[in-house]
Structure formats: structure tokens, C-alpha cells
Amino acid sequence: xxxxxxxxxxxxxxxxxxxxxxxxxxxxxxxxxxxxxxxxxxxxxxxxxxxxxxxxxxxxxxxxxxxxxxxxxxxxxxxxxxxxxxxxxxxxxxxxxxxxxxxxxxxxxxxxxxxxxxxxxxxxxxxxxxxxxxxxxxxxxxxxxxxxxxxxxxxxxxxxxxxxxxxxxxxxxxxxxxxxxxxxxxxxxxxxxxxxxxxxxxxxxxxxxxxxxxxxxxxxxxxxxxxxxxxxxxxxxxxxxxxxxxxxxxxxxxxxxxxxxxxxxxxxxxxxxxxxxxxxxxxxxxxxxxxxxxxxxxxxxxxxxxxxxxxxxxxxxxxxxxxxxxxxxxxxxxxxxxxxxxxxxxxxxxxxxxxxxxxxxxxxxxxxxxxxxxxxxxxxxxxxxxxxxxxxxxxxxxxxxxxxxxxxxxxxxxxxxxxxxxxxxxxxxxxxxxxxxxxxxxxxxxxxxxxxxxxxxxxxxxxxxxxxxxxxxxxxxxxxxxxxxxxxxxxxxxxxxxxxxxxxxxxxxxxxxxxxxxxxxxxxxxxxxxxxxxxxxxxxxxx
Numbered sequence: 001x002x003x004x005x006x007x008x009x010x011x012x013x014x015x016x017x018x019x020x021x022x023x024x025x026x027x028x029x030x031x032x033x034x035x036x037x038x039x040x041x042x043x044x045x046x047x048x049x050x051x052x053x054x055x056x057x058x059x060x061x062x063x064x065x066x067x068x069x070x071x072x073x074x075x076x077x078x079x080x081x082x083x084x085x086x087x088x089x090x091x092x093x094x095x096x097x098x099x100x101x102x103x104x105x106x107x108x109x110x111x112x113x114x115x116x117x118x119x120x121x122x123x124x125x126x127x128x129x130x131x132x133x134x135x136x137x138x139x140x141x142x143x144x145x146x147x148x149x150x151x152x153x154x155x156x157x158x159x160x161x162x163x164x165x166x167x168x169x170x171x172x173x174x175x176x177x178x179x180x181x182x183x184x185x186x187x188x189x190x191x192x193x194x195x196x197x198x199x200x201x202x203x204x205x206x207x208x209x210x211x212x213x214x215x216x217x218x219x220x221x222x223x224x225x226x227x228x229x230x231x232x233x234x235x236x237x238x239x240x241x242x243x244x245x246x247x248x249x250x251x252x253x254x255x256x257x258x259x260x261x262x263x264x265x266x267x268x269x270x271x272x273x274x275x276x277x278x279x280x281x282x283x284x285x286x287x288x289x290x291x292x293x294x295x296x297x298x299x300x301x302x303x304x305x306x307x308x309x310x311x312x313x314x315x316x317x318x319x320x321x322x323x324x325x326x327x328x329x330x331x332x333x334x335x336x337x338x339x340x341x342x343x344x345x346x347x348x349x350x351x352x353x354x355x356x357x358x359x360x361x362x363x364x365x366x367x368x369x370x371x372x373x374x375x376x377x378x379x380x381x382x383x384x385x386x387x388x389x390x391x392x393x394x395x396x397x398x399x400x401x402x403x404x405x406x407x408x409x410x411x412x413x414x415x416x417x418x419x420x421x422x423x424x425x426x427x428x429x430x431x432x433x434x435x436x437x438x439x440x441x442x443x444x445x446x447x448x449x450x451x452x453x454x455x456x457x458x459x460x461x462x463x464x465x466x467x468x469x470x471x472x473x474x475x476x477x478x479x480x481x482x483x484x485x486x487x488x489x490x491x492x493x494x495x496x497x498x499x500x501x502x503x504x505x506x507x508x509x510x511x512x513x514x515x516x517x518x519x520x521x522x523x524x525x526x527x528x529x530x531x532x533x534x535x536x537x538x539x540x541x542x543x
Contacts, residue, residue, distance in 0.1 A: 002157045003076040003172065008032045014040065014147035016140040018345040018486075020126025022112045025062050028123045032153070034069050037143075038108070039153035041127045042077045044142040048105045050080035054098050054128075056090025056181070057110025058216040058279035060117030061243040063088050066125070068160045070108050075174035076154040079105075082174065085181040087164050089241065091216045091280030093369070093377035094185040096132035100373065101184055106130055111279035114251035118244035133350035133374030137466065182223045189224060189380070192310030192372060193387045199230050201390035207235075207270035210382065211260050214238045214246040217276040220379055229386075245278065252277050252284035252366055252378070253543050254291065264288055272389065272396060276378035281346075282366040283378035285385055287396020293543075295325035295412050298362030300403050301384050303331045305360060307391040308384055310372065317358040319349050322455050322470055323482045323498045324364040325410040334407070343457045343469035344484065350374050351461035364414060364498065401509070408504040411516040415539035416486075417495040417530065425485055425493035428533035432471055432483060439473065445523040448476045473527060478502030481524045495534060497524050514542070 011030075014021055014037050021037055028034055042048070053074050057063040067088040074082050083098055090098065092109055099107045106129050112122035127135045127143070135143070156172040169176040210225055212218035218239030225231045238246070249256045252275035264273040264286040275284040285292040292300065302318050305311035317338030318328050332339035338357055342348035346367065352358040353371045362368040367376030385396075392399065417425075439452040455469040470484040479501040486494035499520045503509065514521070524530065531537050 003154050004157050005152050005154050006032070006035070007152050008036055008150060010148050010150050011036060012148065015144045016126070016135075019113065019134055020109070020111075020124050022115065022122055022124040025119055025121060025123050028062060028066070034066055034125070035073065035153045035155065036147060036150055037125055038070055038073050039077075040143050040147040040150055041108070042073070043146045043150070044139060045106070049078040051105035052081045052083060052102060053079045054083045054090070054095055054102075054104045054107030055088070055110070056085035056095045056098075056107070057088055058091070059087065059089045059241040059243065060112065060123060060245070060278065061119055061121065062123050063110050063243070064163070066110050066123075067163055069155070071161065071171055071176060072156040072158055073153065075156040075158070075172040079174055082176050084163050084176060084178050086166055086178055087181070089181050089216060091181075091185070091220060091379075093281055093373050093375045093380065094181060094220070096128060096373035096375040097185055097188055098179070099128060099130065100132040104130065109279070113279050114249075114277040114282055116245065116249050117278065118247070121244070128374075131350060131354055131374050134345070134347040136347055136350070137464070182219050185220060186224050186228065188372060189383055190228070192380075193308050193383050194390065195229060197390040198383075198386045201386070201393075202230055206272070206389070208272035208274070208386075209260065209263065209270050210236050211252075211257060211273070211275040212236065212239045212241075213248060213250040213252065213257070213275060213277065214240060214242045215250040215276065215278045215280070216241055217280040217379055220280065221276075224379065224383070250278035252282055253541065255541050257284055260284070261286055261291065272385070274382040274385070276382070277366070280378050281369075281376040283368060283381040284366060285381065287400070290397040290400055292396065292400060293325070293364075293412050294362065294366045294368065295327050295364050295410060296400065296403075297381065298324065298360070298368050299327035299331050299407070300399060301368060301381065301388070302328055302360050303403060304388045304392070304399075305384065308387040311359065311370070315359040316356055317352065319352050319358040319361040321345075321348075321363040322457075322472070323414075323484060323496070324362060325412040325500050326478065326502065327407065327410040328362065330407040340460070341457075343455070343466050346374075346376055348457065348459070348466070351459055355461045357460070364412070404509045405506045408502060409509045411501040411503060411511065411513050413499050413513055413517055414543040415497040415499065415521070416541040416543070417497075417534050417536050418540040419492035420495055420534040420536060422493040424533045424535070425495050428495070428528055428530065429471065429483065429485060431533075432528050436471065444526050445519045447479065447519060447523055450474050450476045479520060481520055481527065483524075483528055495530065497528075497530070497539075499524060
């Protein structure tokens, strides 16, 4: 079998973002574009000869093609074995689990997460390291540096192989094993959660709906929720993964999953509703008559996690991304455990999980997870909620009200200004950064600013420092506004504004969220001049 060395020239746009390289499909389809990036990944690693690599993706358009390229390049670069999800499909948390369970050297996760799919939509490639988590910054920086200097790549001159049938194959002397995408993950969930208690809850007449949004968690939901837990057929909807997600945006929020929200708000709706995203790492949680924000979900899951077998010994700590609300902080304080505030990006949780300093982690962008893998995990969050509901036998809305009465309520919302002019967004952030030092002690919209900074994270494990992670303006009384530019889009810039108000008084826990935040929303505009810099007088999406 011949290995072919192909001369190539660098692309200047292969810098990985918060979670890998994401571009439009036509960008990835340029000659040598995929090959350059994968070779840059391999060139940035050491000691993988003869080792195991995991490959899988969310099934979006171009997934199948890139799996074949990656397999041939893995063989030419000296990997000994590759594990591939059947059909080239693995949810992101399932890929993390496979890497960890089979002690693989690492993995290539092919996904653009919650972004749309299709011939002219988004694709992505991410490298995960041996702990199952996304590559840390030192590796992604090395990959980018290599991509700017690459001169050649190596690939096996071999025919495409069957990746749709479970079994063993070979490419150029390298073993390829096509594995059941769902089996290992489902087995892990059975270890963590009380499936008997959830079965009893379902038998009692409890009803719910799980919407996979025609994305990767469809087969996982069908197997676990309907087959193993006994939920009636029809509980799982939109469960067939499609390359273009049926033309929809596979982001489980109140805009793109409005049908689910409307169902749960209707008189005849089920008791519980949930959705997951393109690659299965995000979640949406809705109870009958109540949407649970991701920040509140993290706090409520942490407060009740001991009710599930996998967490009965308690939590070592809780970690949240900086923009995520402070609701979980109050749970950590009451439990007497560590609380860690990190930059956005799941890779920052990996060190804390590996060091056994944190057990449960979460981000306001609908990602929650624990130390069972090194990625956020949408279906895990759904199962933990079901386990809690099965033990407590209370409605979601009653659990939420009790939680707020105990800890206070953090009214919270994210305003996204998508696809804005990059130069204008950067100038807005630069102008705001320039006046941070003068803000403490001043008032805006009647609110007194306590502190203002550009968040920098000092990793307590490896002592690395990550700067310029978002601008925080904190007010007296525990409210705050946060400004960030997102790294998950593929065109223009996305400005994210996070608005949070802490309310300890139970008599004021039933306000409409945007009304409760109105003065802070006005303060954000006064502070940053969003309209003047972006030309937008309202957000694209409010979460």
C-alpha cells in the first residue's frame, strides 16, 4: 500500500476557535483544505505512532467525506488503530466517552455543534486529547502555527471503506473498527442514573418529550429513553439525524425550539420537555409552564445531584463559565465546596475535572456536564433531571420555586447580536475596555458600579493565564452586565451581552425576566453604545 506525499500551500484562516475549526462547507471543500488542517493536527502531536485514534461526527453534510480522508491520513501518519462511530456518527459526549473508555490517544470530532448544516452551511473539525476533552490552548495554538507553515501532507492511496456496517476493517495496515455509536454511552448512563426509578416515574403517568432536532442525539434518545426506560413511542421526536437537520437550526433555545416551548406552555402539554443540539452536547430544559435557564439548570442539578447514584457521595466542586449566572455559586457556598469561574470553552473545565476539583460544570449557552466525560453532555443533563424528578416526585416548577426560595433568584438573559460588522464589534469592545478603570463608583441607570474588568483566568491546576475573556461590569447588590465576542460563528462577529440581576426576596421571584432586567439592559446600551457601534437597535436572539 502506498502512502502519497502531496505538496501543499498554507491557508491563513485555520485558527481553531473556542471549540475547533468551523467554516462553511465550501471553505472545507477547497482543494487540500481538510488535509492541511488534519496534517497540522498530527504534526502538532507527539508519541502517537501505533496508538488508537477515535473519529466521529454529528452526521452533518460533508461528515462522511471527511471521515474517509481522516482515516487515510491517520494510516499514513502511523496510527495503529482507529475507532469510528457507525456511519461516521458519534455525539460529542459519546466521542469523549469512547476516547476515555478505550484509552485512545485522542480523537477527531467532526462537528460545528449547534450551527446549521447543509451544502452551504457549517462544518467543523476539533481535536480532543487523551482525557476525552477538547485540546487545550497550547495545542490549538501549535496547530494554527503549523497550518501557516505546512508544505505537505501524507495520505494512504486507498479506496474508501465501509463505515456503515459494524465490524473490523483495515487501511494500509492500520486497523479500523466500526463501533456501535450508542452502546458504550448508554452503558455509562445506566451506571450514573437510577433507571429503575425513572421507569417507575414513567409508569406512574409522567409524560415528557425529547426533541433531537434531526441531529445526532436521535438514536441515543430512542435507545435510552424509549427502549431502555420505557417511555412511550413518540416521546422522542425529530429523531432521524439528517445532513441538513431538515433545514432547521439545531440550537436548543427558545427561538429554534419554539414548538417545544409552546407545547410545554399549553394546558395539555407534557410534564417535562427537553431538546439537544447538532452534536449532542447542549440541552434545553422546560417544565410544564416554566423554562429553566441553563444557568438555573446548572444550579438546580448541582443542588440535587446527590439523588442520582453516580453522585451520591456529593460533589467535589462546581465550575461555570464567566458569563454564566452566579446561581451555582450560592449552591457551592451552601455545600461548602469549591466554585470555579472559567473562560468560555469546555476545555477550561478539563483541568479542574482531571484534578478532581470539580464534579459538575456548566455554561449559560446550554452546556452542562460532569466528570463522567470531558465534554458537555445534553442527554446526560436530561437524564439527571429525570432522575431528580423520579426521586422527588415534584413538578419542575415546584422544584424551581423551592430552589429560588432557598438561594434567591438570578434573573438572567443573553442578548445576541449576530453577524455584525467585525470592525464595529471590535471597536465597541476596545472603547469599553478603555474606560473600565474609571467606572467603579459611578452610576448608570441609577445603578452603582462596584467593579469593572476584562476577565482574566488564572488556571489553578496548570497555572496558565487566559486574558481578554470578556468584559464584566458588576453592580452593588450582585447584579452585572457582561460583554463578549463569540468564537463559535462562521461569518461576521457575534456580540453577546449577558444581563443578570440577583433577587433575594421570594415575593419578587415571579417577575417577567426582561422586565426584571430592564434597567440593566438600558445600562448595557449606555455603557457600550451597542447601537452606535453595530447599527442594531435590538438583538437577533434573546435567550
